[in-house]
Amino acid sequence: MHGTHPEPSLHGVLAEFRTPDELLAAIEAAKSAGYTKLDAYTPYPIEKVLDALDLHHSKVPLLTLGAAIFGAVAVFSFAYWASAIDYPLNIGGRPLNSWPAFIPATFEGAVFHGGLAAALGMLVLNGLPRPHHPVFEVKRFVEHASKDGYFLLVEADDPRFDVSAVRRLLEGLAPVEVNDLEN
Amino acid sequence: MSTAYDDVRGADPIAQPPVLAPGHTPASVTERISEAVTTKLTKTPKWWLGGFAVGFALLNVFLFAVTNLFMTGIGVWGNNIPVGWGWDIICFVWWIGIGHAGTLISAILLLLRQSWRNSINRFAEAMTVFAVACAGMYPILHLGRPWLPHWLLPLPGTLGMWPNFRSPLIWDVFAVSTYATISIVFWYVGMLPDLATLRDHAKAKFARFAYGMAALGWRNSARHWANYEVASLLLAGLSTPLVLSVHSIVSFDFSVGIVPGWHTTVFPPYFVAGAVFAGFAMVLTLVLPLRPLFKLHDFITERHLQNMAKVMLTTGLIVAYGYVLEIWAAFYSGNEFEIFMVLNRFTGPYATQYWLLILLNIAIPQLLWLKGVRSNVWALWAISMCINVGMWLERFVIIVVSLHRDYVPSNWAMYSGTKFDVMTFVGTMGLFLTLLLLFIRFLPALNMFEMRVLTPEATKAHGEEK
Numbered sequence: 001m002h003g004t005h006p007e008p009s010l011h012g013v014l015a016e017f018r019t020p021d022e023l024l025a026a027i028e029a030a031k032s033a034g035y036t037k038l039d040a041y042t043p044y045p046i047e048k049v050l051d052a053l054d055l056h057h058s059k060v061p062l063l064t065l066g067a068a069i070f071g072a073v074a075v076f077s078f079a080y081w082a083s084a085i086d087y088p089l090n091i092g093g094r095p096l097n098s099w100p101a102f103i104p105a106t107f108e109g110a111v112f113h114g115g116l117a118a119a120l121g122m123l124v125l126n127g128l129p130r131p132h133h134p135v136f137e138v139k140r141f142v143e144h145a146s147k148d149g150y151f152l153l154v155e156a157d158d159p160r161f162d163v164s165a166v167r168r169l170l171e172g173l174a175p176v177e178v179n180d181l182e183n
Numbered sequence: 184m185s186t187a188y189d190d191v192r193g194a195d196p197i198a199q200p201p202v203l204a205p206g207h208t209p210a211s212v213t214e215r216i217s218e219a220v221t222t223k224l225t226k227t228p229k230w231w232l233g234g235f236a237v238g239f240a241l242l243n244v245f246l247f248a249v250t251n252l253f254m255t256g257i258g259v260w261g262n263n264i265p266v267g268w269g270w271d272i273i274c275f276v277w278w279i280g281i282g283h284a285g286t287l288i289s290a291i292l293l294l295l296r297q298s299w300r301n302s303i304n305r306f307a308e309a310m311t312v313f314a315v316a317c318a319g320m321y322p323i324l325h326l327g328r329p330w331l332p333h334w335l336l337p338l339p340g341t342l343g344m345w346p347n348f349r350s351p352l353i354w355d356v357f358a359v360s361t362y363a364t365i366s367i368v369f370w371y372v373g374m375l376p377d378l379a380t381l382r383d384h385a386k387a388k389f390a391r392f393a394y395g396m397a398a399l400g401w402r403n404s405a406r407h408w409a410n411y412e413v414a415s416l417l418l419a420g421l422s423t424p425l426v427l428s429v430h431s432i433v434s435f436d437f438s439v440g441i442v443p444g445w446h447t448t449v450f451p452p453y454f455v456a457g458a459v460f461a462g463f464a465m466v467l468t469l470v471l472p473l474r475p476l477f478k479l480h481d482f483i484t485e486r487h488l489q490n491m492a493k494v495m496l497t498t499g500l501i502v503a504y505g506y507v508l509e510i511w512a513a514f515y516s517g518n519e520f521e522i523f524m525v526l527n528r529f530t531g532p533y534a535t536q537y538w539l540l541i542l543l544n545i546a547i548p549q550l551l552w553l554k555g556v557r558s559n560v561w562a563l564w565a566i567s568m569c570i571n572v573g574m575w576l577e578r579f580v581i582i583v584v585s586l587h588r589d590y591v592p593s594n595w596a597m598y599s600g601t602k603f604d605v606m607t608f609v610g611t612m613g614l615f616l617t618l619l620l621l622f623i624r625f626l627p628a629l630n631m632f633e634m635r636v637l638t639p640e641a642t643k644a645h646g647e648e649k
Contacts, residue, residue: 019640020640020641020643039404039405040404040405041402041404042403042405042408043209043403043632044209044376044633044635044641045408045411045632045636046405046408046641049405050405050408050409050412055406055409056409058410058414059410060410060414061417064417064421068421075357078337079348082345082346082348083345083348086345087344087345089347091349094349098349101348101349102348102349104351104357104428105348105353107424107428108354108357108358108425108428109357111365111421111422111424111425112364112365115364115365115368115418115422115425116364116365116368118414118417118418118421119368119369119371119372121414122372122411122413122414123399125410126404126411128399128400128401128407129399129400130400131396131399131400136402142383143383145383145403146213146380146383146384146403146632147210147213147214147384148210148213
């Protein structure tokens with residue numbers, strides 16, 4: 001694979017477009033040219049871009065569910081163990097395993113763990129924190145990606161990646177500019 | 184660009200005022216909102232410096248009150264048997280209730296796809312975090328031995344015992360600490376893309392570095408957005424039952440007890456409605472002055488004020504229903520202590536507070552039925568202040584009026600807060616104001632990326648109108 005790379009340290013080729021529609025057209029063009037390792041950069045989430053890049057398979061929900069179940073089981077078991085086994089306390093003759101009374105803390109345990117898993121899971125799956133990334137080397141990316149620029153990245157680890165072919169394709173789509181990204 | 188809005192409004196003859204003034208693009212929204220944060224320190228507005236001076240002075244009142252409390256003990260407060268809960272718990276419930284509107288706006292309205300919330304959610308979330316910080320002071324200060332708050336948590340220690348999981352007070356520890364944590368997480372996650380925007384647009388080198396570190400390297404990648412949108416929805420979905428549980432559990436602190444006036448099943452829903460009522464009042468109290476100060480009329484439009492007023496009116500009516508039901512339940516129960524409690528509220532030594540509460544929380548907010556009142560900023564602000572005071576009085580009536588006349592007349596006594604109670608409360612307001620002003624100066628107080636979504640360019644890209 002590495003033999004086909006003219007620049008082994010290349011991260012990819014980045015093209016900037018003016019509108020979401022131009023970006024979507026570029027994604028379609030790149031897809032029909034056979035490229036699969038694509039990423040887009042938009043100043044706000046655009047459902048059609050996520051559809052076009054087939055990104056609706058987030059693992060965050062599964063992580064959140066797992067963590068919430070863990071939290072509920074952990075808090076309930078602890079409340080049971082503490083109240084019925086380790087420190088049995090007879091309060092007005094009520095049963096030691098007075099489980100309905102353990103439910104509020106159990107619920108909070110589920111929300112606590114689920115919420116943290118959703119946030120941390122999102123960060124970890126996104127590869128964050130990562131203060132630096134090759135795209136930040138592009139001046140116009142820094143100026144416009146979080147404001148009004150729509151960028152398409154064809155990554156160098158795409159099996160069909162070839163710098164000159166990718167550049168030719170992107171330059172044919174009337175971009176603002178095209179940049180090679182170095183790792 | 185304005186044509187997109189004309190199209191929408193032309194198609195819908197009863198269209199409401201827009202949630203974003205016409206003519207905005209993603210770039211103009213970004214520039215207008217980040218401007219407030221990226222201006223040089225030397226060009227900080229005078230009103231901000233004045234407000235911060237007041238907030239910081241009050242924060243020092245808090246420092247004084249708390250130092251005195253720690254050195255002397257909680258005897259400096261007015262609490263004493265039979266009124267063992269006084270200003271501390273009143274203010275705790277007051278602050279935590281205020282926080283709930285933030286979660287409602289950011290979570291419940293997100294799930295309901297109410298896009299008008301996009302401009303006020305960040306601010307409301309910040310309000311939640313700071314209000315919970317103020318609320319969290321009180322249980323710790325009231326411990327008597329405030330250096331031992333970790334005893335509230337189920338940690339193994341030399342005591343060899345565990346907290347009682349059957350007690351609403353331990354539920355409260357779990358609920359409030361979870362609420363504080365998840366509110367901070369939700370707030371921070373919501374801010375990530377905007378911190379990245381500030382990293383890209385800040386002028387000062389240190390600001391770029393600081394926002395860059397805080398943004399964790401966010402780069403607006405579609406792969407990021409995919410996970411991000413799911414995580415936001417999940418956090419909203421978790422926060423929604425959380426906010427309901429928190430104030431329900433706060434109400435259990437009372438309703439699980441057998442004090443007359445507390446032991447009723449209406450407490451959880453009535454407390455939650457009261458919290459949202461108070462919280463929206465506080466959002467309006469703060470947003471109405473900020474709107475002209477930061478010239479935010481394009482982003483916080485008449486539509487927002489109308490909608491917030493309507494939410495206040497609705498939740499106010501639920502609260503009114505709660506008050507009526509309390510009276511009804513007391514007489515229906517036939518229990519002489521419950522009936523006495525109601526009559527004592529009407530005509531007892533604290534009747535002034537009770538009737539003032541009815542006036543401020545129920546009578547005056549009925550003016551919101553009038554469209555003219557809902558669109559008059561001065562009237563709205565005055566009503567929101569009435570509700571802020573009214574909701575404080577509500578907790579005073581619930582807590583003090585019930586406790587000061589319980590079952591045994593020999594146990595009866597009068598209660599009043601001391602100057603240190605007042606100083607602590609005013610001090611928490613200083614804490615709140617200080618944090619809030621630091622927030623609006625150094626962090627994006629309006630959600631930039633969600634405001635970009637409201638621009639005609641973005642709604643076109645989404646292929647649907649909201």
